[in-house]
Amino acid sequence: MMKFLFMMIFMIPLCFMKNMFWLVQMMLFFMMFLFMNLNLNIMCFFNMSYMFYCDIISFGLILLSIWICSLMIMASESLFKLNFYFNFFLFNVIFLLIMLYLTFSVLNLLLFYFFFEASLIPTLLLIIGWGYQPERIQAGMYLLFYTLFGSLPLLMGIIYIFNDLNTMTIYFLKFFNMNMYLLYISMIFAFLVKMPMYFVHLWLPKAHVEAPVSGSMILAGIMLKLGGYGLLRVMIFLQEVNLKLNYIWIIISLVGGLFISMKCFCQVDMKSLIAYSSVAHMSMVIGGIMVMNYWGFIGSYILMISHGLCSSGMFCLANINYERLHSRSLYINSGMMNFMPSMSLWWFLLLSSNMAAPPSLNLLGEISLINSLVSWSNISMILLMMISFFSAGYSLYLYSYIQHGKYFQGLYSFYVGSSREYLLLFLHWFPLNMMILKVDFISIWF
Amino acid sequence: MLTNNNSNKMFFLFILFFSTLISISSNSWFGCWIGLEINLLSFIPLISNSKNLLSVETSLKYFLTQSLASINFLFMILIKFSLLKNFDMNNIISIMMNSSLLMKMGSAPFHFWFPNIVEGLSWMNNFMLMTWQKISPMILLSYYFNKNFLIFMIIMNLIIGSLGGLNQTSLRKLLAFSSINNLGWMIFSIMISENLWLFYFLIYSMMIFMMISLFFLMNMYFMNQLFINNMNFFIKLNLLINFLSLGGLPPFMGFMPKWIIINFLLINKFYFLTFIFMMTSLIIIYYYIRIIYSSFMFNYFKMKWVNLLMKNNMSLINLSSFISISSMILSTFIFM
Numbered sequence: 060m061m062k063f064l065f066m067m068i069f070m071i072p073l074c075f076m077k078n079m080f081w082l083v084q085m086m087l088f089f090m091m092f093l094f095m096n097l098n099l100n101i102m103c104f105f106n107m108s109y110m111f112y113c114d115i116i117s118f119g120l121i122l123l124s125i126w127i128c129s130l131m132i133m134a135s136e137s138l139f140k141l142n143f144y145f146n147f148f149l150f151n152v153i154f155l156l157i158m159l160y161l162t163f164s165v166l167n168l169l170l171f172y173f174f175f176e177a178s179l180i181p182t183l184l185l186i187i188g189w190g191y192q193p194e195r196i197q198a199g200m201y202l203l204f205y206t207l208f209g210s211l212p213l214l215m216g217i218i219y220i221f222n223d224l225n226t227m228t229i230y231f232l233k234f235f236n237m238n239m240y241l242l243y244i245s246m247i248f249a250f251l252v253k254m255p256m257y258f259v260h261l262w263l264p265k266a267h268v269e270a271p272v273s274g275s276m277i278l279a280g281i282m283l284k285l286g287g288y289g290l291l292r293v294m295i296f297l298q299e300v301n302l303k304l305n306y307i308w309i310i311i312s313l314v315g316g317l318f319i320s321m322k323c324f325c326q327v328d329m330k331s332l333i334a335y336s337s338v339a340h341m342s343m344v345i346g347g348i349m350v351m352n353y354w355g356f357i358g359s360y361i362l363m364i365s366h367g368l369c370s371s372g373m374f375c376l377a378n379i380n381y382e383r384l385h386s387r388s389l390y391i392n393s394g395m396m397n398f399m400p401s402m403s404l405w406w407f408l409l410l411s412s413n414m415a416a417p418p419s420l421n422l423l424g425e426i427s428l429i430n431s432l433v434s435w436s437n438i439s440m441i442l443l444m445m446i447s448f449f450s451a452g453y454s455l456y457l458y459s460y461i462q463h464g465k466y467f468q469g470l471y472s473f474y475v476g477s478s479r480e481y482l483l484l485f486l487h488w489f490p491l492n493m494m495i496l497k498v499d500f501i502s503i504w505f
Numbered sequence: 506m507l508t509n510n511n512s513n514k515m516f517f518l519f520i521l522f523f524s525t526l527i528s529i530s531s532n533s534w535f536g537c538w539i540g541l542e543i544n545l546l547s548f549i550p551l552i553s554n555s556k557n558l559l560s561v562e563t564s565l566k567y568f569l570t571q572s573l574a575s576i577n578f579l580f581m582i583l584i585k586f587s588l589l590k591n592f593d594m595n596n597i598i599s600i601m602m603n604s605s606l607l608m609k610m611g612s613a614p615f616h617f618w619f620p621n622i623v624e625g626l627s628w629m630n631n632f633m634l635m636t637w638q639k640i641s642p643m644i645l646l647s648y649y650f651n652k653n654f655l656i657f658m659i660i661m662n663l664i665i666g667s668l669g670g671l672n673q674t675s676l677r678k679l680l681a682f683s684s685i686n687n688l689g690w691m692i693f694s695i696m697i698s699e700n701l702w703l704f705y706f707l708i709y710s711m712m713i714f715m716m717i718s719l720f721f722l723m724n725m726y727f728m729n730q731l732f733i734n735n736m737n738f739f740i741k742l743n744l745l746i747n748f749l750s751l752g753g754l755p756p757f758m759g760f761m762p763k764w765i766i767i768n769f770l771l772i773n774k775f776y777f778l779t780f781i782f783m784m785t786s787l788i789i790i791y792y793y794i795r796i797i798y799s800s801f802m803f804n805y806f807k808m809k810w811v812n813l814l815m816k817n818n819m820s821l822i823n824l825s826s827f828i829s830i831s832s833m834i835l836s837t838f839i840f841m
Contacts, residue, residue, distance in 0.1 A: 144803055147738075158756075173833075177756035180749065187801040196798060203794070204787065207754075211783035214764070218771045 060111040060164060066090055067157045074149035080132070080139045083149050087129035087156070094125060101504060104230060110165050112230070116291055116360060117163040119501055120284055123367050124159040126486075127280035128152055131273040133483050134375050137382060138189065148189065152273065155181040159281055163288060168217050168227040171292070172210070175285055179206055182282060185274040186266060198269035201262040209252030209259070212245035220296075232296045243300040246293050251308065253286030254341045257315020267334035268387075272378035275330065279337050279370035284363045287341075290348045291356065298351065305349040309432070312349075313442040316342030320449035324456060329377045329387045332457055333370060336413060339450060340366045340421075343443070347428040350435045357502045358427025364501065365412070365420035365491055372409045372487030376402070379480050380461070383473035389457075394466030402476050403462045405484040412488070414454035415447065418495045423502070513550065520547040521637070528641040534582040537645050538575065541609065544641060545571045552630045563625030570608065570618040577605035599651040603658075609642040611681075612688045613661040620669070623681040628721040631677060635684045636710040639691070643702065647695045655692055660781055662689030667788035674728045676720060679792060680713070683751065686789055690766055690782070697769045705762040712759055715825040716747045731799040741800035743826045748797045750829045752790040758832040 070086055073079050097106060097113065104112045113121075131152055138145045158178040165171055179202070187199045219242060221227050224235055237243075252259045263283075267275050294301060316339045323339070326332040340362060347359035379402065380392050396403045412419035425447060432439045494501075524547060528540025545568065553564035581601045589598055604615070611619035623631055646655075666686025673679050687709055695702040719740070725731060736744075750757035763786070770779045 173755045173760075176754065180754065180756070184801065187798075188803050196802075199801070200791075200794065204791065207787055207790065208784075211787065212780070214767065215771065215776075215779055215783070218764075218768050222768075222772050 060106050060108060060113060063090060063094060063160065064111075064157065066093075067153055067160065070153050071150060074153060075146050080145060080149065083153070084129050084132040087125060087132065091122065091125045091129065094122060101500075107166070110167060110170065112166050113164060115501065115504060116288060119360070119364055120281070120288055121160055121163045123284070123364055124156060124163070124281045126490075127276055127367065127371055128156040128159075130371070130375075130483055130486055131276050133479060133486075134276065134378065135271070135273045136479060143189070148185075148273075151181045151184055151188075155185075155277065159285075162285060166228050166230065168229055168232070168292075169221070171229070171289070172214055172217055175289070176207075176210060178282070178285070179203060182274065182278065185277070186270045189271040190269045190274065191271065192269060194265070195269035198262075198265040202266040205252055205255075205259060205262040206249075209249035213249035216242050216245040229292055232292075235296045236299055237296050238299050240300060240304070243297050243304065246297065247290060247308075250286040250289040250293070251345065253289070254283060254345055255286070255338060256308065256312050256345055257319065257338070257342060258311060260315070260319070260338050263338055264331050264334045267337070267374075268328060268330045272374060272381075275374040275378075276371040279333070279374060280367040283337065283341055284367060287344055287348065287359060287363050290345075291360075294348065294351065301349065301351060305351070308349045309346045309435075309439070312342040312345040313432075313439060313446070316346075316446045317442055317449070320446055320453065323449070323453040327389050329380070329389060329392060329457070329461070330374065331387075332389075332453065333373045333377060336450065336453060337366065337370050339446060340370075343425065343428050343432075343446065346432050346439070350431050352431050352434065353504075354427045354434070355431035357504070358424050358429075358431055360424075361420055361498070361502055362424030362428060365424055368487050368491045369409055369412045369419075369421060372405075372484055372491075373413065375480075375483055375487065376406055376409060379476070384467075384470065389460050391467045391469075392461050393464045394462070396462040397466050398470075398473075399475050401481070405481070405488070406458055406462060408488050408492070409484070410454040410458045412491050414451040416451075419492050420494055420498070421491075423495060423498055427502075517547045517550045521551070521633075525637065525641045529644040534585070537641075538579050538582060540641060541575050541578065541645075544638070545575065548633070548638065551633070552626055559625045563622050566618060566625075567622050570622075574605045574608040574615075577608070578602065581605060596651075599649055600654045603646060603650055603654060606642040606646050607658060610639050610688060611685065612658060612692065613665040613685060614658075616662075616665060616685050619685065620673075620678045620681040623677045624675060626677075628677075628717050631680070632714060632717045635680070635713055636706075639688070640706070643691060643695055643706075644699070646692070647699055647702070650696065652696065655696060656775075656778065659689045659692050660778070662686065662692065663781055663785040667785035670789070670792050673792075676726055676728060676796070679728075679796065680716070683789060683793075684713075686785060689785075690763065693770070693778075694762075694766055697766075697773075701765065701769065705766065708758060708762045712747060712751050712829075715743075715829070716751065719744060719747065719822065728796060731796065736800070739822060739826070743822050745797050745800040746826050746829045748793040749790075752793045753786055754790065756830070756833055758829050761833060761836065 066086075067090070070083060073083055073086070097118070099105065099115075099118060101115050104114050106113045132149065135145075135148065138148055155178060158174050158181065162171060162174040162178060165174065183199050183203055186202065187195055190198070217227065220237065223237070224232075226232075255263050267278055270278060319335050319342070320339045323332050323335045326335060344359040344362050344366075347355035347362070349355075377387060380395065381387050384391055386392065412421050415421040415425045429443050429447075432443055521544060524540050524543035526540075527543065528537050531537050531540065549564050549568055552560065552567065554560040581598055585598050585602070608615035623634065626634065662685055666682050666684075666689065669685070670679050670682035673682065691702060691705055691709070694705045720726075723736075723740070746757060750759035753759050753763040767779055767782065770782065
């Protein structure tokens with residue numbers, strides 16, 4: 060475990076040398092393959108050392124974060140071509156990856172908090188430094204302050220737990236039962252804001268839209284999953300209070316997911332539509348975790364991984380259109396099938412995964428979540444039905460609007476799609492639709 | 506004082522340092538008062554510059570407020586000696602003595618002179634005012650404090666320090682309000698233990714020193730000046746790191762003292778007070794980030810004819826950035 064940390068730390072000097080842009084990306088792929096070869100033991104924590112460990116959840120999320128970081132660099136070739144501070148950009152990406160890796164792999168809850176907060180700083184720098192519009196300042200403010208407002212009570216809760224239990228090792232928390240309402244709310248509020256839940260979701264459309272493609276990819280890919288991971292870890296000692304209070308969060312997130320899915324139909328900005336669909340997917344994830352049955356945890360974990368790949372791929376597609384037409388608006392991006400038919404294949408593959416069509420991982424996640432939520436209460440059938448239906452609806456809406464129809468007459472020439480872009484989308488799509496063949500690896504925990 | 510040259514400054518600085526040592530290491534309250542008076546007397550020549558009207562007016566205001574506080578302190582000491590003669594820490598005399606010391610420091614609700622005076626001083630004088638001048642009142646506060654009164658003062662400090670800085674554009678006043686807010690943290694830490702206060706104070710003064718030296722070298726006094734000059738990339742990064750560190754965000758050095766104080770707050774079961782500490786620090790981070798917008802955005806409208814001559818001092822800036830980022834990790838080597 061430490062060898063990956065040192066590998067990432069020593070990639071930092073590599074970012075500042077000349078002509079090393081693609082080498083850094085290749086080294087991140089290399090690290091991905093090294094990490095996949097860890098001896099995996101699904102049922103318990105493995106590779107434990109002084110402060111690191113690996114669990115099945117951490118393993119999958121670290122893999123996802125390394126994958127998305129390397130694809131972030133692949134997607135940002137325009138920074139390299141236009142020479143826009145790409146050295147500092149590479150440093151930012153590697154620093155963010157180090158913080159995310161450490162968040163998912165430290166044993167101590169306070170260190171988890173420390174790296175959870177520390178991963179905000181490079182994200183903020185990515186949004187405000189390399190974003191495109193003046194609204195990105197407000198987007199950075201919203202991101203920082205929503206997340207900090209949630210996570211400062213989390214710090215209070217963690218230190219209270221330390222003073223009470225005299226331990227902060229995540230492994231030992233399963234022996235305790237903290238039966239306090241205020242502690243419960245302070246611990247989970249941070250993760251609910253990060254997920255995001257419906258009422259505290261305002262930062263997400265702003266941050267996703269104003270971020271550059273790399274910022275959007277990492278936000279949709281991993282940063283939302285930090286909330287899910289935190290919830291999964293913290294639920295261990297808060298089960299009793301959760302059984303009394305979980306209906307609040309489930310209702311808010313499911314009804315909110317319904318409203319957000321309906322709001323997706325009104326969006327004009329492509330990235331905004333994908334951002335709102337992220338909130339809708341995450342609302343189901345929150346529901347699954349809060350119900351606290353086995354299918355719920357499995358479904359939320361699978362949906363987190365698959366949503367990370369899928370949303371990140373869709374943001375890449377939106378950026379591919381943006382780089383050619385310099386607009387994200389649906390009025391301008393129409394009839395793209397006439398010019399980029401191969402790209403419409405990728406739009407279709409990723410959007411069909413978004414609507415949870417078989418054989419994607421999203422399908423398995425949604426089926427597991429539907430199972431768990433309906434087993435909790437029959438009435439949630441209505442909400443889940445509507446959310447799944449509308450997610451299919453807006454995915455088709457987006458696909459059809461962009462690809463079919465008459466194209467915008469004001470287009471100038473652009474080339475169809477470079478191999479880099481096809482590779483980028485392939486690497487997003489391949490785990491999404493192929494991991495369904497060996498899914499017991501991530502969905503059977505005992 | 507006909508000229509304001511360096512030898513004069515050295516003389517008065519020497520007496521300033523000694524006065525603080527007299528004040529905190531004396532056996533009786535009279536010695537403390539003497540130290541405070543000599544402190545005042547030796548600080549005034551440091552800040553008054555007879556060629557500058559604003560400077561003269563500032564030093565006069567400083568003299569008036571500090572001597573009022575000193576006289577109040579002396580009177581309360583005499584009342585305590587002659588009339589009351591008790592050792593109880595929860596009575597009216599401790600409130601009065603703490604009030605006079607709080608006025609010396611510039612803490613709320615006696616803070617109204619502080620942003621005013623900070624506006625009239627140069628950056629290095631501000632540094633002395635914000636760091637060194639707080640040592641002796643703080644330590645005197647720890648000798649005889651009233652817990653309930655001080656907790657109320659801490660809350661006022663936090664709220665005034667965070668809300669007062671929202672409408673400011675002068676960098677000096679912003680740092681003054683942030684200093685008032687940090688006074689709240691420091692007063693709490695001195696109620697716990699003097700070691701804790703020393704830890705917080707050292708890290709706070711190091712961060713303030715890095716910030717003030719950066720502004721001093723760039724000769725910047727107002728927020729709009731941040732946008733109109735050609736800052737080097739490393740200077741921008743240093744500004745960013747220092748302000749985020751001062752706000753208490755991980756992974757920078759400024760997180761550590763705040764974390765330890767929150768630990769002690771929760772050990773002593775001050776739950777609501779912890780909440781106020783956190784929410785006011787959010788407001789402070791808001792106006793710090795307003796200052797560092799210029800370093801977030803890599804390309805903004807820059808004037809070509811404003812050049813920063815900072816070629817000789819880059820090593821200090823790089824070292825301070827490095828310390829701010831890596832000190833959390835380096836501290837584990839020291840404390841473990």
